Amino acid sequence: xxxxxxxxxxxxxxxxxxxxxxxxxxxxxxxxxxxxxxxxxxxxxxxxxxxxxxxxxxxxxxxxxxxxxxxxxxxxxxxxxxxxxxxxxxxxxxxxxxxxxxxxxxxxxxxxxxxxxxxxxxxxxxxxxxxxxxxxxxxxxxxxxxxxxxxxxxxxxxxxxxxxxxxxxxxxxxxxxxxxxxxxxxxxxxxxxxxxxxxxxxxxxxxxxxxxxxxxxxxxxxxxxxxxxxxxxxxxxxxxxxxxxxxxxxxxxxxxxxxxxxxxxxxxxxxxxxxxxxxxxxxxxxxxxxxxxxxxxxxxxxxxxxxxxxxxxxxxxxxxxxxxxxxxxxxxxxxxxxxxxxxxxxxxxxxxxxxxxxxxxxxxxxxxxxxxxxxxxxxxxxxxxxxxxxxxxxxxxxxxxxxxxxxxxxxxxxxxxxxxxxxxxxxxxxxxxxxxxxxxxxxxxxxxxxxxxxxxxxxxxxxx
Amino acid sequence: xxxxxxxxxxxxxxxxxxxxxxxxxxxxxxxxxxxxxxxxxxxxxxxxxxxxxxxxxxxxxxxxxxxxxxxxxxxxxxxxxxxxxxxxxxxxxxxxxxxxxxxxxxxxxxxxxxxxxxxxxxxxxxxxxxxxxxxxxxxxxxxxxxxxxxxxxxxxxxxxxxxxxxxxxxxxxxxxxxxxxxxxxxxxxxxxxxxxxxxxxx
Numbered sequence: 001x002x003x004x005x006x007x008x009x010x011x012x013x014x015x016x017x018x019x020x021x022x023x024x025x026x027x028x029x030x031x032x033x034x035x036x037x038x039x040x041x042x043x044x045x046x047x048x049x050x051x052x053x054x055x056x057x058x059x060x061x062x063x064x065x066x067x068x069x070x071x072x073x074x075x076x077x078x079x080x081x082x083x084x085x086x087x088x089x090x091x092x093x094x095x096x097x098x099x100x101x102x103x104x105x106x107x108x109x110x111x112x113x114x115x116x117x118x119x120x121x122x123x124x125x126x127x128x129x130x131x132x133x134x135x136x137x138x139x140x141x142x143x144x145x146x147x148x149x150x151x152x153x154x155x156x157x158x159x160x161x162x163x164x165x166x167x168x169x170x171x172x173x174x175x176x177x178x179x180x181x182x183x184x185x186x187x188x189x190x191x192x193x194x195x196x197x198x199x200x201x202x203x204x205x206x207x208x209x210x211x212x213x214x215x216x217x218x219x220x221x222x223x224x225x226x227x228x229x230x231x232x233x234x235x236x237x238x239x240x241x242x243x244x245x246x247x248x249x250x251x252x253x254x255x256x257x258x259x260x261x262x263x264x265x266x267x268x269x270x271x272x273x274x275x276x277x278x279x280x281x282x283x284x285x286x287x288x289x290x291x292x293x294x295x296x297x298x299x300x301x302x303x304x305x306x307x308x309x310x311x312x313x314x315x316x317x318x319x320x321x322x323x324x325x326x327x328x329x330x331x332x333x334x335x336x337x338x339x340x341x342x343x344x345x346x347x348x349x350x351x352x353x354x355x356x357x358x359x360x361x362x363x364x365x366x367x368x369x370x371x372x373x374x375x376x377x378x379x380x381x382x383x384x385x386x387x388x389x390x391x392x393x394x395x396x397x398x399x400x401x402x403x404x405x406x407x408x409x410x411x412x413x414x415x416x417x418x419x420x421x422x423x424x425x426x427x428x429x430x431x432x433x434x435x436x437x438x439x440x441x442x443x444x445x446x447x448x449x450x451x452x453x454x455x456x457x458x459x460x461x462x463x464x
Numbered sequence: 465x466x467x468x469x470x471x472x473x474x475x476x477x478x479x480x481x482x483x484x485x486x487x488x489x490x491x492x493x494x495x496x497x498x499x500x501x502x503x504x505x506x507x508x509x510x511x512x513x514x515x516x517x518x519x520x521x522x523x524x525x526x527x528x529x530x531x532x533x534x535x536x537x538x539x540x541x542x543x544x545x546x547x548x549x550x551x552x553x554x555x556x557x558x559x560x561x562x563x564x565x566x567x568x569x570x571x572x573x574x575x576x577x578x579x580x581x582x583x584x585x586x587x588x589x590x591x592x593x594x595x596x597x598x599x600x601x602x603x604x605x606x607x608x609x610x611x612x613x614x615x616x617x618x619x620x621x622x623x624x625x626x627x628x629x630x631x632x633x634x635x636x637x638x639x640x641x642x643x644x645x646x647x648x649x650x651x652x653x654x655x656x657x658x659x660x661x662x663x664x665x666x
Contacts, residue, residue: 032646068470085466153646185652222654224653267634269640271634272632284591284593285630295473303478304477
């Protein structure tokens, strides 16, 4: 997918002015936050579960090359194939080659953020394949020709009326009504069931890869992952390299925190461990099982100050609790991953020069780090990225000049006090004039206050 | 070549070559059994209907009764491992689902009390599609196979020396979605109704 993160400021402004989007975001925010809080309340010691999950992930990252080799060997032993992709283009080429090798014409796809990252849909469609997203949210945005705006609820920005309109445009509805949300779900079920049954290839993402058994864990609530993985004659899994863990026990540790943090469920409806293609005696399942492992810049993060980001399990809790994401939505971030995790991952995978505003898209309130089940210090990673952006000179000249002026002033205490006193004088005596001279938008979300006298000033005044 | 490039980069950046500690051997007493009432409570909270039976024959009679009462007249597919209990009626076919069946009946390998979850292992006598394609899905679970937590299932698989099948399913309710306006709807792609048949006795 093309990275448009350099347009963050203008897209954020548009999002704030979009009333329909603001309504959808307000509804989504309270839904996710409340469900997560309730799920965690029901657990005796969620902190303990977090520690176990983090330990499993740390062990996996420490042994990453070894576990990936082991995973590969186990997949092959179970009759499957493993492919390695250094870049997005590599992954797309490999997936297309597999599809062409079985003369595939139709593909059903379960939700895969890796597929979004590499622009897999567009690539396969350009090669003449008919590809249908089967997660309801992904299907909606596929019809709307939009990227996902949330990593677990891709169509969170759409209202029911907008979904109904999309179905009217793309489905031959006949007598079927679309007044209720249940009508919309039934409509999608009916349309997609036919696609599932006729598909030649099924593509899914992976929540976890298990080195010990060569299994791929896929978590869904709809069951679309299982249907995409089982009905077609070929199952392709697209996964990034950091998804591997050592054992089923380690996978279990991470699953304990995943659904609770994501959707507020103790466990998602369907968690399936796929191991290889169908066995000789099986009555269902694909004849071929392929796993494509994507690097795309991740191997460079191992051992760096950004390694903790490889611990992300894409639960979306940081998005749901972020005041910036909750106001501007996912599209403003301009690439696949939005919110705090996206503001770290996008610059790391796409380059800071493309996404220099993203590390600044944070109030540093710290909620993201607080709710992250994997203990990723997101604000501190964002701070490090800010420093790097400044050092490398990617920020706008006016911003750099402002920072330079401020640091120059801070290094000169007398001048600094004179400037602060001067500013205070202006704010006290000409507040309205000052207000008018600043951009109008600045005051929509901020109040201007005069600063208190400094300690030194107070001390001096008592001595008089 | 991508494979070696990626692995070499990872090794260069600090990927340890020290072997991971092996999982300790499992004993039967390490596995914590679960409480049937707790399981039923959690399953109900997950929108799963619960039926109690005192034998597999009783379970098949209760399922037939349920089908009649609910007016479920469409085709029914039952897992091969349960065929003997449904063999008296020609209505019950065995095999896997083709997507046109109204009802599917499959067998659970175990249950998890903590999350109200049914676990199934796919094979020729219990195909995985039985869990996903019908509108109404019955899952038969002997209560003596209910365990406390997810961790107990890994231990159970190790203890019973079970090789992983192609699909190991953890099922915690009927298919659902909240992708439109965060409103929960059952029956997204899979079953609209999931009924757990808890069978006591052996």
